[in-house]
Amino acid sequence: MMQFDEKALKQLVEELSLTQDIKITDIPDIDLYMEQLTSFMESGLSNQKRDDQDKILTKTMINNYTKAGLVMSPVKKKYNKRHIILLILVYYLKNILSINDIKSLFEPVLNNIETPEDDLISLEDIYSTFLEVKNIELASFDERLIDKATMIKEKTQTIDKDGKDTAELFLVVIMLIAQANAHKKLAEKIIDKYFAKT
Template sequence: MIDENQLIELIKELCLGDKVELEDIPDLNLYMDQVTNFIDEKLSNLKRNDNDKILTKTMINNYTKQGLLMPSNNKKYSKQHIILMILVYYLKQVLSLDDIKLLFEPVLKDMSNIEDDVISLDDIYSIFLELKDNETEDFENFISSNIRSIKEKTIEIEKETQDLAQLFLIVIMLVAQANAQKRLAEKIIDAHFKNKDI
């Protein structure tokens, strides 16, 4: 039988270990190597494999060319740059860079002038962290409910293969949920951010 508590603990591990608080982000300008080291250290538990990279110099240069980041100031990056890089990291797990740009453009109007933003980057990031925390609790409830359902539906399967069948169904359920959420995010971007003069 699948141990529901083990999965809940795994969720907590995943969600608690990737939190970079606003006050943890240096409020001084850093060189590119310092930025990549900082983000790699703070988000290292998000790596699936040890040799995976969270952020590289090439990524930073590409994000700047695509307008997702404002250019560096004398090859130094500010706290705002780092916040954007962290947000881009999370968003690109689900969205294309083109969609992220569409999402950022009307809210972060002029990357070089944060004064005219619809909502400040600090506020966006703080709210993001709060929503992420809320999502953890909701996700635990979702998992518990669906594990009970999966266990009921697999009760007739032979004991030797029951765990494997349950794990397979859990993965399928998670992928279905992730796909639904991704599609909804894309629909919102298409309906409200694409080809809009905001």
């Protein structure tokens, strides 16, 4: 069991590699076939995997997202920059939201997924803003985590030394889950109130 302290928490946050992103400039300007697309996504988002067996994006996933209307059909079996941006966004969103919620979220902003001219905000602007907000959020993530961990340490002062680190780590996990749940519920509430069709 690792020792629970500020240094260990900072190291765990660093190991997450949350600031490594596929930037707009990393996305190829040429269209990709399915195999090239899955390879590109696998290498670009490999830092997001929990373990080596995880798959970032499979042919089946892409076909399911296309059927669900989250991504437009390929053009002559090729995927362009717009496809790739949508698939990256879906990858991040599906960790929190259902496919129906993602569709509800996309519909009014992207209007008609097939035609970029109808977008309320350009897909490239949406993606650039997503990355910017994500990185702003992460910039202070470890500081906020340390503050909460310090509060947890204070609450566990009476636990004997043998079980103290385990108890503190358990409470950190519970705190992170509570925080993630609150954010998820708020996102769902906004989608239900402002994006979902009645």
